[in-house]
Amino acid sequence: MSNHQRDCLTCTRNGNCELQTLAMQFNVTDVEYEGEKTKHKIDDLSPSIVRDFNKCILCRRCISTCKNIQKIGAIDCVNRGFNSCVSTVGDNSLNDVNCTFCGQCITACPVGALREKDSTDVVWEKLKDEDTFVVVQTAPAVRAALGEEFGMKIGTNVTGKMVTSLKILGFDRVFDTNTGADLTIMEEANEFVERFTNGGTLPMITSCSPGWVKYIEMNYPELLDHLSSCKSPHEMFGAILKTYYAEKENIDPKKMFVVSVMPCIAKKFERQREELKNNELDNVDAVITTRELARMIKQANIDFVELEDSNFDSPMGEASGAGAIFGVTGGVMEAALRTAYETITGTELKELNFEAVRGQKGIKKASIKIGDVDVKVAVASGLSNARKIMEEIKSGKADYQFVEIMACPGGCIMGGGQPIKTSKQRSKYDVKKLRADCLYSIDEKSVVRKSHENPVMIKLYEEYLEKPGSHKAHELLHTTYHKREKYKL
Numbered sequence: 001m002s003n004h005q006r007d008c009l010t011c012t013r014n015g016n017c018e019l020q021t022l023a024m025q026f027n028v029t030d031v032e033y034e035g036e037k038t039k040h041k042i043d044d045l046s047p048s049i050v051r052d053f054n055k056c057i058l059c060r061r062c063i064s065t066c067k068n069i070q071k072i073g074a075i076d077c078v079n080r081g082f083n084s085c086v087s088t089v090g091d092n093s094l095n096d097v098n099c100t101f102c103g104q105c106i107t108a109c110p111v112g113a114l115r116e117k118d119s120t121d122v123v124w125e126k127l128k129d130e131d132t133f134v135v136v137q138t139a140p141a142v143r144a145a146l147g148e149e150f151g152m153k154i155g156t157n158v159t160g161k162m163v164t165s166l167k168i169l170g171f172d173r174v175f176d177t178n179t180g181a182d183l184t185i186m187e188e189a190n191e192f193v194e195r196f197t198n199g200g201t202l203p204m205i206t207s208c209s210p211g212w213v214k215y216i217e218m219n220y221p222e223l224l225d226h227l228s229s230c231k232s233p234h235e236m237f238g239a240i241l242k243t244y245y246a247e248k249e250n251i252d253p254k255k256m257f258v259v260s261v262m263p264c265i266a267k268k269f270e271r272q273r274e275e276l277k278n279n280e281l282d283n284v285d286a287v288i289t290t291r292e293l294a295r296m297i298k299q300a301n302i303d304f305v306e307l308e309d310s311n312f313d314s315p316m317g318e319a320s321g322a323g324a325i326f327g328v329t330g331g332v333m334e335a336a337l338r339t340a341y342e343t344i345t346g347t348e349l350k351e352l353n354f355e356a357v358r359g360q361k362g363i364k365k366a367s368i369k370i371g372d373v374d375v376k377v378a379v380a381s382g383l384s385n386a387r388k389i390m391e392e393i394k395s396g397k398a399d400y401q402f403v404e405i406m407a408c409p410g411g412c413i414m415g416g417g418q419p420i421k422t423s424k425q426r427s428k429y430d431v432k433k434l435r436a437d438c439l440y441s442i443d444e445k446s447v448v449r450k451s452h453e454n455p456v457m458i459k460l461y462e463e464y465l466e467k468p469g470s471h472k473a474h475e476l477l478h479t480t481y482h483k484r485e486k487y488k489l
Helices: 018-025 061-069 104-108 120-128 140-144 146-150 159-169 177-198 210-219 221-226 233-249 266-270 290-299 321-327 331-345 383-395 423-428 431-445 455-465 471-477
Strands: 049-052 076-078 085-087 114-116 133-138 173-176 256-262 286-289 363-370 373-381 402-406
Touching: 061 076, 061 104, 104 114, 120 133, 120 256, 120 286, 120 290, 133 159, 133 177, 133 233, 140 146, 140 159, 140 177, 140 290, 140 321, 140 431, 146 290, 159 173, 159 290, 173 177, 177 233, 177 321, 177 331, 177 455, 177 471, 210 221, 210 266, 210 383, 221 383, 233 256, 233 455, 233 471, 256 290, 266 286, 286 290, 321 331, 321 431, 331 363, 331 373, 331 402, 363 383, 373 383, 383 402, 455 471
Parallel strands: 133 173, 133 256, 256 286, 373 402
Antiparallel strands: 049 114, 076 085, 363 373
């Protein structure tokens, strides 16, 4: 405490800080040992993470997470004694080293030494601008965790309250990224079928997780051909909003501002990638995390728990259950298999639950019978597990045809932008399972559970995109990747 910054009232972790809790528990009402404090620069150069090690308590949890769980090692403890601190190679910015912006270090930090790059100011500014048409889309995993920021049980589905709160905040339209997930499946399943039947590069690997994409660009650039060329769901949806939807509603896309509410801080990095632009416009203009949305709701003095439920806006608000399970490890694989199965066989899939790719194991492998063919698949969550799969592929030992990889252990439900649980909460509750159960429940209760049966998708392709994999679809919904240096020193 004597060496801590102690600006608790303006800290993003106020009320959810383990140091603050311990100070209260041990009745620390005064700091007797005022003296010299270590002074560190604040690293805010990356688009995703801010490091303020004036608040660091040297617990080293972030180091353990980065080095032992994710196997990245972007940060470590440097110097000795009073000058000890957590830093990077050469004390450079996280923006210039091998950080993937997964944000797992943030969720491990017990104080406010690591936090997401805040984007709420620009969103508030656009909401107040009468000349800007502000659209918001919300990722599948957000609805399974947002309620926790307001004292609700872990894994409570707050979709309706979330939509109501966004409308009260002043967004002109409130849409569902699950719809974008359905669109991703339409393109990704088609791409897989094309590769599988026509001798394309296999295994095909999913490209929905921007932390994972940055990881393969830095560590396995020679294997980039294995990545699906599909943009992630919110980027696809942003592209459709600024073209198809803007045309239908007679809105100038240059005056449209698309906000994505994501469980992931790597999305902040992703949205600024030049490769994702269409017509010289960003598909998505701002990304806020689940935590940032909660702060906005609190700033607006909205009683979230007491809100009535609302529905997403039409005509882009309908989504399938397949879109909902994108937020959990194995969900992208399962959603894609539902569509790929019917595309390949031409017959209806009766059993929609692919149990073999469900569960919280870091790596899951299965052989899925599609017609007369056995399709071998693998699912990995967490970058240490991604490394194991990639080494298999690199060495030629892998015989998979389809691989799903997510940067965060457990998938998006445990993303770096989700509500932070204390070590005590993590030991008491199975947070992964509770949040995952929420998304699987949404899928089970959905009237439409296959992406290709979503009426929005059917109409979108009929009116605008023609068919999955068309020239128009590739122009708007697909992208390219490139080798990225680990260090810019």
